[in-house]
Amino acid sequence: MLPLRACLAGRSATYLTFAVLAALSAATLLLRLQANAFLVVPSYFDSAEHLRIIYALLEGVAPVEILRGSTTGYYHLGFHFAIAAASRLTGAQPIPLVLAAGPVILAVLPVTLFALANRLGAGNLPALLAALLGAWGWVMPAYALNWGKYPLLAALAVLPLALAAGLDGAQRPRRWLLFALAAALAAAFHTRALVVLVIAAAAWALAARLERTPALPAITAAALAALVHAQPMLRPAVQTSFTQHWPVTALVLFLVPPALKTHPRAAQAALLTLSGLLGSLFIPAGFVSAGQTALDRPFVETALFLPLAMLGALGLDGLTRLARPRMRPLLSGACLAVVLLTAARAYDSRPACCVLVTAPDAVALDWIGARLPADTRILAAASGMYVQPQTPNPSLTGSDAGVWIPLLSGRAALLRPFDTDFGDPSTLDALCRDGIGFVFVGSSGQAFDRATIEARPGWYAAAFSMPPTYIYRVTGCK
């Protein structure tokens, strides 16, 4: 326990603090696990790619080959290696392991947030507020599980530890080792964690020069507002992440002035990091992949909680320092109560979006694997991937349960836009040319329109139905 204490929070943290932190982590784990009862497989199309990689690792495929076969340009395999190793060690199937990994990561996050807030100078109770904000303050980061963003969440859970160790490095050189390990782990989980590290380091360095510049908060706020206003794709991201939990956002905004007054450098750095995260959406990174920016919208939307949680902790610490001693417990309790009550009223154990595979889909996918020839090619619905501020020619990505056909059925799947008109002769020509034997219509997400398929009984015939999932055979090819 003592090394853990020293590592996480120095000597000031009490055992009671750790007990509360452990209780918060345990409660987070239990409550977040509830969503898994509603999931057949992990959510959204990202998860199909994660599982493809994990199964390939288990089969001994070389990572280079895995990356070559990727359709989404994956360049970080740390999470996949971890799940594959866990599967090998425990004998558990990768799908339930990935499902369980999400809540586990979300339970670890409060601990590392506590460590960072403590290192930035927040006391135990304010640092607990940071932990609470990260776990339950806003829909993010937990909501990212709906997007299958497991590697990103794993990276964000480790990142505060790297930042905390980095802050300590100047005084205690051995902490650079911990920094290097944590930074490497975060980067292994998600390469773009390094971008956040660079942004945070630059913000920390800049804040040292500008900490006594009274105009900086106003400039930062104006820059943030301009960024959000200028970018249509950013606006809903920020609105939905924070207006749903407006009391918590109002609380953090209220705590910014005391944070700036008592912790000018750390608070300025948090504000600059916030601006840097949003600004990174406009920094081209074409050397990674065409059209890429330093960070993408889902990443930024997920990571915004990090500087905000620090601002909350620093602000509460400042507020309690400015207030009289007998008022401190009351103010701290009220701040914690705002977050807890907001979270309690907003909590819903069910996944909020992006469930692509339901039980009928799972049956249909199993049926494909059991009944259709191994060389069958199946058409699955897809939609354009819009994650960058400007995406002129988006790549296609699976938009219903059909994205799981290769993994769960062992058959080849080809993608076409979900709004394909199956009554158009050119569509049939394309299907025949590509050797498509069947068309999969999933139960949820953006699936093909059955009406246009069933309007052509001479071209397509029902093969399997498990409402609301349907599979049609292409019969119109000559």
Add this chain to the structure above:
Amino acid sequence: MKNYRTEIVAAAFLGLLLLSILLASPWRRAAPDEMPATDTPPVRITPSVTETLPITASETSVQGLEGEFPFCTGQLGVICMQAIGTDSLNGDTVFSLNTPDPTLADLYLTVTAQSGVRYECRPVAATPGLLYCSGQFLPVGTRVNVDVYTRADDRLLVTGSLVMPSAAPIDTRGAEATQPSYPSYPSSLPDQ
């Protein structure tokens, strides 16, 4: 009074914030009735004829003795019917079942319309606790009694009757507008 300015401002703000949380109408989304998985055409359930079944002492935990074959409308914790479909390639009717115990995968059904017909069940590999059972085609509107047995010892687990559902109406949602990937909360994806 001036010395208490910080405390007064903070207490007033936090008090107002807490009050607004307590008084505000819930801002959570309207809860859908059930998960998309259960978006099945309505199926009529009729009283079963379980009194004619040869129930032995070892079958005291049989579900559905009151006559209702349970359909999966939530987390029931019992064996339930997930959906009923058709394998047109093989001319079969397919029943999809959920079992609360994932190890309970080796099952079969007997479906009695006029004479009992056996439907072999197969577990869905990726989804523990989900099975589907295929067998003779049953026309829409046929009233049948469904019995679920363990294959190992022919133990009756659940029984009940139902009427074969009609085909689901064709979804006419048509083409939808393109939207950003990774929909922000609350989702605007269809069927969510």
